[in-house]
Amino acid sequence: MTQKWDVVIVGGGLAGYVAAAFLAKTNVSITLLEKGATVGGRSITNKVNEQSFNLGPHALFKKGKAKAILEELGIDLASGSPKLGGTIVKNGTEYAAPFSPAALLTTRLFTMKERLEWMGALMTIMRTNPEGFAGQTFQQWVRQTASSKVVASMLYSFGRLATYCHAPEKMSARVALSSLKQALGGVLYLDGGWMTMIDQLHQKATLSGVHVQTRRAVKQIEPAPHGQVKVYLSDGEEMLAKHVICTTGPHELHEMTRSIMPVEQKECLSRMIPVRGATLDVALTKLPYPKQLFAIDPARALYYSVHSHYARLSDDSSHAILHVFKYLHPDEQMDGRVIKQELEGFLDQLQPGWQQCVISKRIIPNITVNQRLPQIGDEVLLQQLKDAIPGLYIAGDWASPDSILADGAVSSGKQAAEDIILNEKRMSHGDHEGRLRAI
Numbered sequence: 480m481t482q483k484w485d486v487v488i489v490g491g492g493l494a495g496y497v498a499a500a501f502l503a504k505t506n507v508s509i510t511l512l513e514k515g516a517t518v519g520g521r522s523i524t525n526k527v528n529e530q531s532f533n534l535g536p537h538a539l540f541k542k543g544k545a546k547a548i549l550e551e552l553g554i555d556l557a558s559g560s561p562k563l564g565g566t567i568v569k570n571g572t573e574y575a576a577p578f579s580p581a582a583l584l585t586t587r588l589f590t591m592k593e594r595l596e597w598m599g600a601l602m603t604i605m606r607t608n609p610e611g612f613a614g615q616t617f618q619q620w621v622r623q624t625a626s627s628k629v630v631a632s633m634l635y636s637f638g639r640l641a642t643y644c645h646a647p648e649k650m651s652a653r654v655a656l657s658s659l660k661q662a663l664g665g666v667l668y669l670d671g672g673w674m675t676m677i678d679q680l681h682q683k684a685t686l687s688g689v690h691v692q693t694r695r696a697v698k699q700i701e702p703a704p705h706g707q708v709k710v711y712l713s714d715g716e717e718m719l720a721k722h723v724i725c726t727t728g729p730h731e732l733h734e735m736t737r738s739i740m741p742v743e744q745k746e747c748l749s750r751m752i753p754v755r756g757a758t759l760d761v762a763l764t765k766l767p768y769p770k771q772l773f774a775i776d777p778a779r780a781l782y783y784s785v786h787s788h789y790a791r792l793s794d795d796s797s798h799a800i801l802h803v804f805k806y807l808h809p810d811e812q813m814d815g816r817v818i819k820q821e822l823e824g825f826l827d828q829l830q831p832g833w834q835q836c837v838i839s840k841r842i843i844p845n846i847t848v849n850q851r852l853p854q855i856g857d858e859v860l861l862q863q864l865k866d867a868i869p870g871l872y873i874a875g876d877w878a879s880p881d882s883i884l885a886d887g888a889v890s891s892g893k894q895a896a897e898d899i900i901l902n903e904k905r906m907s908h909g910d911h912e913g914r915l916r917a918i
Contacts, residue, residue: 481717484510486899487710489697489735490726492520493545493885494874496680497892498724500552503687505900510718511689512710514696518681521847522885524672527839528762531672531792535758535846536784536802537885542664544882545889554679558667559789565773567633568781568828576773577633593627600624600634604659612652614855617644620652636777637662642883643848644754645780645806654853657881668790700725700735700871708870722899726875726892728753728850736868744867747860751877752809754849759803759822763836766799771829780806781825798838801826807845809852815844849884851877872898 486502488495491513499511517523525532539546541560549556563579567588574588577597583589589597603624612620617638625631635647641662644650669675685691699711703719710718725732733740733748740748766785774783787793787800803822807813819842826833851857858880864873872895879887879894 481709481719482510484508484718484720485903486510486722486724487512487708487718487720488724488726489700489710490520490875491515491518491677491691491693492726492875492888493522493676493680494726494876494878494888494892494895495520495724496677496684497548497552497889498726498874498896499684499689500680500687501893501896502899503684503689505903507721507899507903509684509689511684511691512695512697512712513691513693516693518691518693519674519677522673522677524674527841529794530762530798530800530839532760532762532800532839532841533672533786533802535756535760535843535848536782536786536804537673538666538668539885540661540664541667543661543886545885546667548889548893549676552680552683554676556667556676557670557791559670560665560667561773561784561789565775566771566829567636568774568776568825569778571828573774576775588633589629593630596625596627596630597633600630601663604656605663607656607660609653609656609660612656613858615652616648616855617650617652617655618647620656621647632777636775639780639806640775640782642754642853643756643806644852644883645756645808645811646752646852649752649809649852649854651853651855651857654857654881654883658883658886661886668786668792670791672792697725697727697735699738700868701739702868702870706870708868720870722870722872722902724872724874724892724895724899726873726878726888728847728875729877732873736871739868741867744860744864747864751850752852752854753847754852754883755807755809756846756848757805757807757813757818757822757842757844758846759819759826759840759842761801761803761826761833761840762793762838763799763801763830763833764838765797765836766801767830767832767836774825774829776825779821779825780808781821782806783825783829801830813844815842818842818844849876849887851883853883 485507565576575582575586641658696713703709782804792800874891876888878891
């Protein structure tokens with residue numbers, strides 16, 4: 480038998496659950512399909528030896544769209560905010576990171592002229608309207624903004640911190656600057672990890688009548704009679720829906736809609752480049768050097784941060800949960816052993832003796848951080864995708880023209896739900912007018 484629903488949501492991550500939460504306020508019937516055994520997507524938090532590991536370093540912008548929308552839904556975001564400061568590692572030498580006023584005045588990283596240039600660049604970011612740079616790459620913007628190589632290097636590093644993207648020659652300056660403005664407002668590390676958001680969203684969804692199904696992989700999506708959409712599952716079952724929200728990545732969407740997606744939109748999906756990285760996630764009984772909480776190596780695109788100093792991530796408050804991360808260029812192919820040596824070597828430099836304090840550790844040498852590297856003109860392509868197939872809506876970290884990461888996932892999930900609610904009202908109004916004419 481073919482199951483019938485008003486809305487089918489494909490994917491049980493942030494975007495899918497946010498869409499479900501907004502739709503659950505209406506009278507539509509909703510099912511959410513997750514191909515995995517558990518929901519959460521890349522927001523999942525693994526409990527290893529009583530330590531909470533996110534999939535690499537996760538942070539939520541304090542002034543971002545995701546935080547505002549999640550709070551609108553009543554999601555508790557118990558968290559801590561890291562203080563400005565830390566270390567810049569340059570050619571093996573450590574310098575105070577110029578992120579706080581005191582460090583900016585005292586760091587040996589900059590000359591006096593470079594201090595002023597760095598301050599000017601930060602002021603420019605805060606005052607800039609990102610929309611004015613839609614036709615530029617982030618690299619072009621940096622070259623116009625910074626004359627000093629050291630300042631330019633720091634701007635690229637700051638861009639990686641805000642976006643995880645390590646391709647300034649490809650990345651849209653519009654999206655990069657928008658993310659940088661958000662980053663300047665600070666970030667949050669969540670108590671218990673990011674799965675706490677999914678757990679709350681899941682509870683709200685199920686209590687509101689949303690039918691959540693795991694181990695339900697979608698094979699194909701195609702139009703059906705009477706303006707409906709048919710969803711074919713890999714186990715042979717079929718579902719019929721008035722609306723389908725797809726929150727998978729662009730390449731999965733391409734496969735699901737291969738037979739019906741217009742050629743231009745197919746090419747758009749196939750061209751999208753994921754943002755990738757490598758992560759070393761570590762739990763220690765203690766930090767050998769407890770004051771070393773944050774560091775970056777701009778030349779090697781490396782990041783280190785002790786998230787448990789600000790968020791509760793262990794049953795034992797004396798334990799330390801930290802992440803060492805390498806931002807990967809889209810063209811970069813790294814050997815897993817080389818990645819392991821580089822990540823552990825960076826931690827050796829910052830926390831000598833850490834190996835003797837290990838509770839748990841894991842390395843993920845190739846992780847997708849965001850499904851789309853934002854490039855010039857993407858907003859036009861995304862609008863074309865949105866209009867390509869009636870009844871099909873897209874959401875996810877790649878589906879917002881203005882945002883990526885959690886902000887992109889959450890805002891596009893809400894937007895898809897609002898579009899469906901609006902279309903439901905239009906159809907209801909049309910049916911009502913039709914009945915009046917018949918009378």
